[in-house]
Amino acid sequence: MATAAMLAPVVRGQATSVPGKEGLRVLNERPLNVETPAHLLDDRVTPAARMFVRNNGIPPDTRDIDPLDWTLELAGEACVRPTRLTLRELKERFEHRTLQLQLECGGNGRSEFHPPARGNQWTTGAVACPAWTGVRLRDVLDYCGMTDDAIYIGYESADTHLSGDPTKQPISRGAPVPKAVEDESMIAWAMNGEPLPPLHGFPLRLVIGGWPGSVSGKWLSRILVRDRVHDGPKMGGQSYRVPCDPVAPGATVADEDMCIIESMPVKSLITHPQSGVHRVRGEPFVVRGHAWAGDLRVAEVFTSVDYGASWQKTVLERPVNRLAWQHWSTSVTLPRPGYYEVWARAIDEQGRSQPVVMPAWNPRGYLNNACHRVALAVT
DSSP states (O other), rough: OOOOOHHGGOOOOOOOOOTTTTTEEEEETTTEEEEOGGGOOOSSSOOOSSSOOOOSSSOOOOOTTOOOEEEEEEESSTTTSSSEEHHHHHHHHSOEEEEOOEEOTTTTGGGOSSSSOOSSOOOOEEEOOEEEEEEEEEHHHHHHOBTTOEEEEEEEEEEEEOOOOOOOOOOOOOEHHHHSTTTTTTEEEEETEEEEEEGGTTTOOOEOSSGGGGSSSSHHHHEEEESSSSTTTTSTTTTEEEESOOOTTOOOGGGGGGGESOOOEEOOOEEEETEEEEEOOOOEEEEEEEEEEEOOEEEEEEEEETTTTTOOOEOOOOSSSSTTTTTEEEOOOOOOOEEEEEEEEEETTTOOOSSSSOOOOOOTTOOOOOOOOEEEEEE
């Protein structure tokens, strides 16, 4: 029979007291960063209470504002008609749409890299897939117009730099124009049918599904249409970048040898059962979770209960729309008592698989898509 000590290696973290985020784990308080234990991500549509929090600065105080008066500025070298639009005008002038879009922090899984990488030590819980309501970013960009040399968009937000300096942006990232004008790239004001929660960008944010969550700026105040790769804070240096070519673990990599992260890699998560629970031998039980693959669809998901010696294909559902995660499930029966691990491995539509060991090391610990596993004690 498995003991608590045997289960400990894959049962990590502690609860937090952030209001509205009960059961989640605080990784950092200033800025606030909070992750969700895998078993609390079992919902098909992620509730606000179970969505991770990734902040770079101090959120603005929006308690007493009229959200309809919130103003979004459109500007930049490649913007034909610089303009300002209130949230009221966004709602009145553009077609509304609701899509379920998956967001994942680029550093999700950082805690597993060795040598350790600097930054918040996320385990598996910096991912979510709520339903977002807003307007197409493309429609707003068409409204202000883009010159022929427009190649990138960048955002600026109303959060405050940790230093308190009002002239500094905590983060200002962006995406190439082809990604910005996809049907799924949105300016959103609602999540799961309700106004955006304050921690998730109220009253307005970008949602750019399938790419690092840092591209989906919260408390959105300005969109810049650029004639160059956007150069805001955390676009350069080594932020949200990985080595352009593979490097040895622990290597020092020059900034000019780092490439910007774009589409996230294929990945899966086991959301049921919770790691550390007990099961009875010979009795079947359900294993389920979600899978996603950046800009691509997931083609197959497999599970293993013998450390990858053999794999069983799961039932994989289609996404509700492009860039939503996909649900998978299977039935497992363990005939003998003892300690087991259930592993999950997804493969995208181009045949790329999650690795069963750690992927390529990088200085900031991005893009860990190694197989997720949960521990079970069978009696």
